[in-house]
Structure formats: C-alpha cells, structure tokens
Amino acid sequence: MAETTRASDPGTGTATPDAHTAPLSEFDRDTAVRRRARGEFETVIADGWSVFGAVNGGYLKAMVGRAVAETLPHPHPATVTAHYLTAPRPGPAVIRVETVREGRTLSTATASLTQTDPDGTEVERLRVLATHTDLTAGPDEVRTTAEMPDIPAYEDCVGMDLAPPEFLRDAPIVHRLAGRLDPDCVGWAVGVPSGRAGTRGWFAFADGRPVDPLALLMVGDALPPSVFDLGLSGWVPTIELTTHVRALPAPGPLRVALTTRNLAGGLLEEDGEVWDSAGRLVAQSRQLARAPRG
Template identity: 60%
Template sequence: MSDAPLDAPVTSEFDRDTAVRPREQGVLEAQLSPGWAIGRALNGGYLLSVLGRALRESLPHPDPFAISAHYLTASVAGPAEIRTEPVRTGRTVSTVSTASAALVQRDAEGNEIERVRALATYGDLDALTGEVRTGAKPPAMPPPEHCFSASDAPSGGVPVPEMSHRLDLRLDPETCGWALGEPSGRGEIRAWLSLADGREPDPLSLLMAVDALPPTGFDLGLTGWLPTVEMSVHVRARPAPGPLRVSLTTRNLATGFLEEDGEIWDSADRLVAQSRQLARA
C-alpha cells in the first residue's frame, strides 16, 4: 500500500492525474486527464501508470516488477473505474504479489467499455540484493542542452501532442531526422526525459516513460500515431533523481505490426526499466 494518505496534498501534475480512490473492495475510481492525450486518445504509458497506482493501493507490496497490458479500446479523458483482483499474494521478503486489473469507462449511453486489461507482479525494489552482471550499456547521447525539444520543431511539421506539455523531452539529434522529413530508416529514437514540473522519477512514472517518446515508426518513414496493442514493462531498480535516458528501437515491421523495445537509464547510469510493445502501423 502507498504510505501517503489519499487526502495528502498533491504537488505533482503526474501524481494528480494518476490519482485513484477506493470505492469498494477491489474497485477504485480515477479521473483520466486530457493532459496526457495523443490526438483524441490517452497515452498508453499514462494509462499504465494509472493501473500501476491502483494495483499498488490494492497489494501489500509497493513496486511494480513486471506489468503487461492489452489495450482493447481507446481511452478518453473522464471518469474511469479500475477493478483489481489478487492472483497470488506472498508474505516473505523474497515473495511477490501478482494481480490483474481492468480499466473500464462508460460511453454516452452508459454502456460499459473495457479499455485496458493488465496482469502485474509487485514486490519491494528496496529489498532486492545481489550483484549486477550485464552487457547493457547506456546510450551515448549529447547533453540535454544540445538536444532538440518541442520548441525547436519546424512550423508545419509533425503536430505536437498535448502530452508533450507535461514533459521535458530532449531528442537526440541523430534520431530525429524524421521531424525534418528525413527519417533514417533505422527505427531508433533516443531522448532525455523529465517531467516538466520537476517531479523526480519513481517506479510508477517509469511505466509512463517507456511510452513517452515519439514512436520509432516515425524513423521508418511512417506517418500518424501508432496505437499500442500490447505493452510489457520490467522495472529493475528505483531510479536515482535526475533526467532519464530513454532508448527505443524497432527491428521488424511486418504485416501491419511493429515491435518497439525500450530501455530506460537513470542519472546513475543504471538500467532501471525495460519494455516491449506491439503496435499497429
């Protein structure tokens, strides 16, 4: 469970917009914000953070270790209901909790529509111990001040989504040729990422961060947004304060679908989250 009371003052836009309130056992309410929209629909990473917060409030362990979500229909701003169901709950330090969650909204006629269905495993990141053996290395990128932000976008280019105003996003110049009509074809996007209001990253915001960059399909020459079909995230460590480095790659676009693999590195050069999503081209 979260240590903060539900009526505690909320100073962060992200915390306010992902807030949930229990209504009854296994049912929580949320007010989805239009500030995280990509066009008419809400961003999949933002929705995952809302589900992640609801699961944290419903389980004895505080941190998402792994979460996989299927996006069934496009979510819109407004009231939503999250229904959680524990699958397995452990008590020892080495044991984790697993639960499912469904995000539901109602249409103008009052009909119930399921938007997202997720399965997650939670634990305590601070209780993890053991040495790190990895061949992964943080991406080489120019410092943030030498990268491109939304304010540098040429007029008449790709429209800036509403969600971008919630973020301080600095794109690596080597991976944003698509913004000038010159995609590289490599399927790579890299950027520095922080929340615009200065809130430091944590495990819940990592669930949003994996889906916060422009899609790699842009670097393959695709136009328009690419709706997420399924997304899985592994949170590996609690991130250190400071901006995140996010790297996204796509290796295979086929039969109208592409995969997008993501890595998030914190300011201490640790790989704190990994993701894979399937999107429709």
C-alpha cells in the same frame, strides 16, 4: 471526482498522505485514484496526456498501476503487462483490481479499466497483469552485458517543445514532459528520416517530479515512436505494452532508447531501455503496436 489530498512517495510509487498539503505534480494529480469499494477505484482520465486525440498508453498503464500498488502488499511494480482493448476518452473511469497471489517477495494482481458509454454500456479499455515486489529488499549484485546508449548531454539535445505549433496544439502530453531528443534521431521531423528505426533521448517531467517506479511504467511509451525514423508518420496505437522495472531510479533525467527491428503484417515491436543518472538500467519495455498508415 474531487481532487485527492494525497501526494506521491518517490520511494514506493504509491500515494501517501501529505501533512503539508503540498500541491500535487501533474502526473500524481492526473493518475489519482479513489477507492470506492474493496478492489474498486474511481478515477478520471485527463485530457493533457494525449497525442492527436489518443490518450497515451503509458499514462493509462501508470494510472492502473497506482490502483494495483494501493491493493497489493508489495510497493513496487516488477513486471506489468497491459493489453489495450478499446480507445479510451478523457473522463470518468473505473479500475477493478483482483489479487491473484500474495507471496513473501512477490505479489500478483489483475486489473481492468472501464468507462461507461453514453448509452450506459460499460466498456473495458485495458486489462493489466502485474507482479509487484520491494525493490529495496533485493540483492545488490548486478551482472549485465547491456550498454548504456550513447546520447548527447541533456542540454545538447532537442527539446520536444520546439515542435511546430500545430503539433504542440494537438499533442498536450508534450507540455507535461521536459523530454529531449538526440539530434541524430529527429531528421524525420524535417522530412529527412535516417531509416534506422530508432528514437533516443531524455525523459523528465516538466514540473520536476522525480521519476519513481510508478512513473517508469509510462517512460517507454513517452517518446516519439521509433518508426518515425523510417519516414512513417501518424498514430501508432499500442496493442500490448510490457514494462520490467529493475531498480529505483537515481535523481535526474533518464536516458531512453527505443528500437524497432521488425515491421510486418501491419504490426511492429518497439523495445525500450531506460537508464538513470547513475548509469543503471532501471527499466526495460516492449510493446506491440499497429504500424501507422501515413
């Protein structure tokens, strides 16, 4: 697929024409979609958002989210749930979006991402149910008992790019991000896990792209799994991932806190909170995943 000449609008999370043809960020380039029919888009899954050969689920969700945002009349995702059905691979894919309802303040759609196997069989990789809104149109009142996680300053946290070379070679997504981890949460990397099943740190794009509502769809799946802090290691495949987008993020890196309270029957949940530089809870996530076997 030829690279589109559309750039991300941080205010909407959708693609908009760029009169100055500024270079696209890696995220916008690698989640770009091209409409080929009503409700149908073609795209290419990039290989730079993977860990040990597995394409990151949050990246895929954002890619489908872009197609949904270009279909519905409301610009911002409010709640998006993705079910991961089969393992995707880098390469061409098709996204089909079906509008379910268009209302005054909310609109809803379903979407699926498929790929064609070498034998010509079309296989569905993930299915999404999304409700969109306009985050600039809601009331300003905020009442919350949630407390912003206590994370050391960005510069005092550990860069994920300091991981061993063999890990960086097999986890190219790390090069796309300027993520940093709370030093209190990285004992597992040196064989001394804390046993608390939590990951805290900062999220930012390596190329400086601002985080908008579309990018928030991947933030809760972009740090190391919280169960690594239990001493477990290996692939943690996502079964289902839901994200609630609560506000437009203020500029700057985002604080992210992930926790797991129950690992049983080979499955675990991971709850995420995402806070912006203004101290607002801008997104919440929950996923169900398979426990690693390592």
